Amino acid sequence: MRKIYFVCFLFMLNGLFAQKKDKLNPIVVYEKVWLEHNSDTRLKLIKTIWLDDSTFEDPSASIKGGVALNNVINEFYKKFPDAVITSGPKVVKDNYVSWDWKILDSKNKLIMGGRDFARLNGKGQVSKIIGFWDSEVTLSESEILKNLETDNFKVVAQYYEGLFKTRNFTAMSALIEEGAIYSQAAGLPYGGTYKGFDEWTKMYAKSSEFFDLEIEKEPVYFSDVTKNEVIIYFTIKCKAKKSGKTLLMPISEHFDLKNGKITAVKPFYFDTKQFAEFLKSKR
The missing domain is CATH 3.10.450.50 (Nuclear Transport Factor 2; Chain: A,)
Structure with missing residues (x-):
């Protein structure tokens, strides 16, 4: 046997x-x-x-x-x-x-x-x-510091600080070009295209109805100077308000800039479908 x-x-x-x-x-x-x-x-x-x-x-x-x-x-x-x-x-x-x-x-x-x-x-x-x-x-430490001193990096770093840490929307608004576009994946409960910082703030408020967020891993910054583009990679830890469950999700956000101001933001979730289902799930 x-x-x-x-x-x-x-x-x-x-x-x-x-x-x-x-x-x-x-x-x-x-x-x-x-x-x-x-x-x-x-x-x-x-x-x-x-x-x-x-x-x-x-x-x-x-x-x-x-x-x-x-x-x-x-x-x-x-x-x-x-x-x-x-x-x-x-x-x-x-x-x-x-x-x-x-x-x-x-x-x-x-x-x-x-x-x-x-x-x-x-x-x-x-x-x-x-x-x-x-x-x-x-990158070496000196190269990282040098990159962070560039105007585009400074703008995105200040935006990130204002959104996720200080919640200083007044300071953030000065970084955003009038009519700037924020594109969230359509599958998310707050998905869609938002034009202008006033619309962005409504999107922030709507997203906060679904989850509480912590930054699990601070962002890494990359830039393509020829395209006036900055990309940041970081990881968020979310707690869904409907289910109480938590989820770690890597994210990249692509920023387009012009004349020292942000003209567009497009976030990419590692798994948008999983994130959307997580936000909608119940206890």
């Missing part, structure tokens, strides 16, 4: 390992995609795991579709032709996979590091990847 139980236990373990392996297959292919230097060969690989509406987002790009992903990687190898990419163990939870990675040069010197989060569709394909760069690895 013990032998039978043991055999059943082994079958169960094999089943669990097989499920994990199946979920990791698209990630294995995705990593091969990044290691492939030939653009045509790479695109063929991408098409095996990537859909037309699959998205990739990191501090350097926010794109949709396989051709666009291939172009991102082409641009990466133009900058780092001899780059060597390594990755750590994968953490699998439901249809989500996360892992750390590093990029080394030909002399084994660290260029940058970070962490990727992938959402799978359960059919062997990737529906979304969000990449977070480790600023402590990617």
Whole structure:
């Protein structure tokens, strides 16, 4: 009898390992995609795991579709032709996979590091990847301080401080261009497009009806000076007012600026659907 139980236990373990392996297959292919230097060969690989509406987002790009992903990687190898990419163990939870990675040069010197989060569709394909760069690895302290001294960084940092810490809407309003656009995902209970800071404040008030928020991880700032764009990455800890449940959610917010003022904000939640369901769920 013990032998039978043991055999059943082994079958169960094999089943669990097989499920994990199946979920990791698209990630294995995705990593091969990044290691492939030939653009045509790479695109063929991408098409095996990537859909037309699959998205990739990191501090350097926010794109949709396989051709666009291939172009991102082409641009990466133009900058780092001899780059060597390594990755750590994968953490699998439901249809989500996360892992750390590093990029080394030909002399084994660290260029940058970070962490990727992938959402799978359960059919062997990737529906979304969000990449977070480790600023402590990617930028030196002096470079970070230098970036924070730029006008655009200052404006976004002041906005973040006013919204999440001091709640000083008067100070915030001076940072916002008249008619600036704030775009929230349509699936959220406070989703929609808000024009002008007065409308923004109504959106803030509406969102506060659904959850209490704490900043779990302070933002990391990135900028594309040529586009007058600043991107911040941070993690929020929310407590839903309907259910009392809590949820951690990584977020990136994209800011467009002009003449030292914010003209548009677009937040991206790691999983908008999960966040919307969390806010609407009851006890």
